[in-house]
Amino acid sequence: MALVRESIDFFDDFQKRVDLGLRHQGYLFVASSEEGARAQVALVEAQRSWGLTDVELLDGREARQRFPYLGKNVVNARYRQGDGWLEPRRLALELARASGSRFRLGETVTGFERDDDGMVVGVITDRGKIRGGEVVIAAGPLSGPLAMLAGLELPLTTVRRQKLVIPDLPQVPPDAPMTIEFETGAHWRPAGSGAHALWTAPAPAEPPVEEVPTSADFAFGLLDPSSDHALARIVPFWKDVWSSSQLRWWLQAGQYTYTPDRRPLLGPTEIPGLAVNTGYSGHGIMGSIGGSRRALDAIYGRLKPADNPFRPDRPMQSRDFDIL
Numbered sequence: 001m002a003l004v005r006e007s008i009d010f011f012d013d014f015q016k017r018v019d020l021g022l023r024h025q026g027y028l029f030v031a032s033s034e035e036g037a038r039a040q041v042a043l044v045e046a047q048r049s050w051g052l053t054d055v056e057l058l059d060g061r062e063a064r065q066r067f068p069y070l071g072k073n074v075v076n077a078r079y080r081q082g083d084g085w086l087e088p089r090r091l092a093l094e095l096a097r098a099s100g101s102r103f104r105l106g107e108t109v110t111g112f113e114r115d116d117d118g119m120v121v122g123v124i125t126d127r128g129k130i131r132g133g134e135v136v137i138a139a140g141p142l143s144g145p146l147a148m149l150a151g152l153e154l155p156l157t158t159v160r161r162q163k164l165v166i167p168d169l170p171q172v173p174p175d176a177p178m179t180i181e182f183e184t185g186a187h188w189r190p191a192g193s194g195a196h197a198l199w200t201a202p203a204p205a206e207p208p209v210e211e212v213p214t215s216a217d218f219a220f221g222l223l224d225p226s227s228d229h230a231l232a233r234i235v236p237f238w239k240d241v242w243s244s245s246q247l248r249w250w251l252q253a254g255q256y257t258y259t260p261d262r263r264p265l266l267g268p269t270e271i272p273g274l275a276v277n278t279g280y281s282g283h284g285i286m287g288s289i290g291g292s293r294r295a296l297d298a299i300y301g302r303l304k305p306a307d308n309p310f311r312p313d314r315p316m317q318s319r320d321f322d323i324l
């Protein structure tokens with residue numbers, strides 16, 4: 001939460017100067033079973049104890065009043081208006097522009113340069129060498145193989161995640177929040193004049209790759225009303241979407257880079273001169289600013305290893321669940 005809060009404060013401020021596509025349209029978690037509803041109540045209590053005091057708990061009737069597209073089977077919902085989304089590509093490009101740094105695009109790091117004492121002092125690329133004061137591995141899913149080139153084993157696994165993009169969808173209210181079924185994790189939000197939809201069920205680890213393949217099963221799992229995680233389970237208009245003859249969609253895929261405790265690896269490693277900023281476990285947009293700031297503080301000695309809960313060599317307790 002600390003990483004995300006710092007990032008959101010930054011996004012809100014940055015958005016005043018450049019358009020990041022930032023929208024605070026809220027996250028709405030909806031339960032369709034009594035058991036799910038009880039778990040949501042417990043979660044809101046826990047969130048309040050963590051200092052997140054602006055999460056509203058709505059019963060089914062209140063939820064349908066506020067969000068009329070919800071189905072009759074909704075038992076309760078928790079809603080936080082302050083949540084939202086932005087366009088990550090714009091964020092990356094605007095951060096790059098604001099940094100004033102020089103970037104070398106389309107150049108692949110293939111190794112590390114070391115001095116006589118074994119300290120990393122630069123990288124070797126497919127086009128030459130680049131020397132640097134401190135080398136930071138921030139290669140997302142490919143961070144693990146890259147670190148291995150320096151003889152460093154990082155505790156990372158990669159898992160494929162897909163996104164369904166539907167460009168035009170008149171049924172979707174443009175001001176709707178991110179709407180998530182608590183029981184299944186299936187969710188959607190307005191995007192342009194259509195929607196993006198995702199599902200993040202446990203999936204097997206796969207080797208890290210640059211080009212991640214998509215699978216049509218993913219789209220049908222969300223769209224087909226008979227699926228056990230269909231979007232139509234709590235939002236009836238998705239049945240109309242499925243039967244529409246106009247429906248156009250495509251898929252995008254990437255990989256989550258998980259650490260065992262689902263928290264990133266930030267700061268210097270055991271190899272002198274080599275640091276990491278990776279392992280965001282699916283939260284690398286919302287945690288990007290707070291995480292990167294800590295990585296830099298750790299590299300420059302402003303954050304001591306003992307005070308850095310994200311230091312790469314920390315003892316980790318395994319956590320098997322996803323938090324959206």
Ligand SMILES: Cc1cc2nc3c(=O)[nH]c(=O)nc-3n(C[C@H](O)[C@H](O)[C@H](O)COP(=O)(O)OP(=O)(O)OC[C@H]3O[C@@H](n4cnc5c(N)ncnc54)[C@H](O)[C@@H]3O)c2cc1C
Pocket residue numbers: 107108109110138139140141142143146161162163252253254255256277278279280281282283284285286287
């Ligand atoms: C479908 C999907 C949905 C997601 N939704 C969310 C969300 O809602 N909120 C959220 O916070 N996060 C979300 N994420 C996770 C988020 O996208 C990642 O956590 C984030 O992009 C990680 O950023 P990064 O900079 O660490 O890595 P990346 O964005 O992967 O960037 C790494 C870069 O390193 C480059 N690279 C790799 N190897 C080399 C090399 N050898 N030499 C040179 N360059 C190299 C790559 O080309 C890439 O450009 C989602 C991810 C997926 C796949």
